[in-house]
Amino acid sequence: MIVVTGATGNVGRALVDRLLAAGQPVRALTRDPGRASLPERAEVVRFRAEDPAAQFAGATSLFLYAQASTVSLLDAARAHGIRHVVLLSSGIIQKGVDETHPIHVMHATAERQIRDSGLAWTFLRPNAFATNALQWAPQIRAGNTVRGVFAGALFAPVHEDDIAAVAERALLDDGHEGAVHRLTGPEATTNAEQVAAIGAAVGRGLTFVEVDPRKAGAELFPHVPPQMLRRMLESFAQTVGVPPEITGAVEDLTGSPARAFAHWARDHVADFTA
Ligand SMILES: NC(=O)c1ccc[n+]([C@@H]2O[C@H](COP(=O)([O-])OP(=O)(O)OC[C@H]3O[C@@H](n4cnc5c(N)ncnc54)[C@H](OP(=O)(O)O)[C@@H]3O)[C@@H](O)[C@H]2O)c1
Numbered sequence: 001m002i003v004v005t006g007a008t009g010n011v012g013r014a015l016v017d018r019l020l021a022a023g024q025p026v027r028a029l030t031r032d033p034g035r036a037s038l039p040e041r042a043e044v045v046r047f048r049a050e051d052p053a054a055q056f057a058g059a060t061s062l063f064l065y066a067q068a069s070t071v072s073l074l075d076a077a078r079a080h081g082i083r084h085v086v087l088l089s090s091g092i093i094q095k096g097v098d099e100t101h102p103i104h105v106m107h108a109t110a111e112r113q114i115r116d117s118g119l120a121w122t123f124l125r126p127n128a129f130a131t132n133a134l135q136w137a138p139q140i141r142a143g144n145t146v147r148g149v150f151a152g153a154l155f156a157p158v159h160e161d162d163i164a165a166v167a168e169r170a171l172l173d174d175g176h177e178g179a180v181h182r183l184t185g186p187e188a189t190t191n192a193e194q195v196a197a198i199g200a201a202v203g204r205g206l207t208f209v210e211v212d213p214r215k216a217g218a219e220l221f222p223h224v225p226p227q228m229l230r231r232m233l234e235s236f237a238q239t240v241g242v243p244p245e246i247t248g249a250v251e252d253l254t255g256s257p258a259r260a261f262a263h264w265a266r267d268h269v270a271d272f273t274a
Pocket residue numbers: 005006007008009010011012029030031032036047065066067068088089090091125126127128129131132
């Protein structure tokens with residue numbers, strides 16, 4: 001039995017589908033089973049840190065989101081028979097970065113808790129997700145102009161199902177214990193190019209209109225906690241014109257090349273047109 005936290009998330013949901021397709025028993029954790037609409041073949045259990053037996057009994061492996069990681073959760077996982085944790089960490093964990101950045105702190109804390117837990121572990125450190133482009137979905141559904149910051153910010157966005165494919169291998173195959181996998185998409189693309197690729201996928205010409213980052217606020221980033229927004233914008237500023245890291249890890253680990261952003265956009269047409 002494999003336990004998947006964040007089972008309604010972009011990566012978690014893709015992983016649940018993959019594990020079920022591979023014939024694996026899956027326990028899908030969500031804080032709200034009532035609105036989760038997870039596959040019937042998954043055992044859906046409410047995520048509650050204070051009810052470890054219901055979550056971990058009979059399971060051997062755990063896919064963990066950093067947000068869900070606590071020392072007590074990991075202790076309970078080990079006490080109930082979990083042997084191996086695959087953490088959805090972040091590419092922000094690397095030498096020379098600002099270790100006070102809140103995104104760094106969250107993922108580094110989860111990695112440290114897991115290293116200290118006595119459980120075997122694998123850390124997935126993806127860089128920017130292609131799903132970050134969903135931030136533009138309301139504007140694209142409403143018209144052909146996308147207002148955003150840093151038209152020239154460069155990323156190598158990674159498809160959520162490529163991350164899930166690596167997680168699947170790390171959970172099902174031997175040899176991933178103690179490994180750190182840095183995951184990226186296959187090519188660099190700017191924000192403006194991503195918007196154009198979404199336009200090509202939905203069959204409309206879309207224009208990216210750059211907003212002065214000093215004037216960007218909650219209207220552009222409604223899901224970003226206000227105290228994190230300035231730090232996030234500073235991080236974006238540093239990506240303008242700077243070639244992003246591109247690794248071959250998705251292909252090396254899964255045997256399939258990482259999917260390009262244009263592929264992701266075609267997979268997500270419904271998100272931009274519904
Ligand atoms: N976006 C990026 O560019 C990027 C880059 C590197 C790493 N990451 C990492 O990837 C994560 C995002 O992955 P995603 O897009 O798959 O996530 P997502 O779609 O936002 O889903 C997150 C899932 O985690 C669960 N969750 C959220 N907070 C929780 C908590 N406190 N306790 C337990 N469960 C909780 C939620 O499930 P329920 O509501 O159903 O409980 C939700 O399904 C980030 O949070 C970050 O850790 C992101």
